[in-house]
Amino acid sequence: SQQGEEDPQALSIQEGENATMNCSYKTSINNLQWYRQNSGRGLVHLILIRSNEREKHSGRLRVTLDTSKKSSSLLITASRAADTASYFCATVWGSARQLTFGSGTQLTVLP
């Protein structure tokens, strides 16, 4: 089964609004990463947060990590139509280095 589950599965907002996506996972992790995928294309890395970090910012992105609840959230502020994409959380855990992906959130930003 997938390590992470994301919520909501789909999110539709107006340009300029903030978008929040949540991710839950099952095991202890080394780090958690967020990726974006435009329809049918490759994944693009957005941000990485390590297990000993609680919050991280990158431009309009803010990621939080709560290891006690095994959850993370991605906030995109002042969204733009170009942010329309699927967003996936992915965990790296144990001695493995592969990514275990969540089910993804489809974000639609309406102009």
Add this chain to the structure above:
Amino acid sequence: DSGVTQTPKHLITATGQRVTLRCSPRSGDLSVYWYQQSLDQGLQFLIQYYNGEERAKGNILERFSAQQFPDLHSELNLSSLELGDSALYFCASSDHTGTREQFFGPGTRLTVL
């Protein structure tokens, strides 16, 4: 552009056939990962190679195999193809530590008819 290249972009074949997908990692990256993305299974890790050696295996079927060559490019071989193998296959690469982000190629869309 991630620096990871994959060929071909699209592949259409019939059940029972065998195909080879190719990946060239970013310059300097020693690790190559293969992932499968399908509607019902989502994004799943298949296999990882590091500097020519298999490092980790995920949900890879026995009909599938991979290798990494001395020039670090990798190939994923899919044989005895079934309808359910239709999916997007992604290759990703990372630096030798594997603790940072992975860089994904554009993918190969495989359609099995």
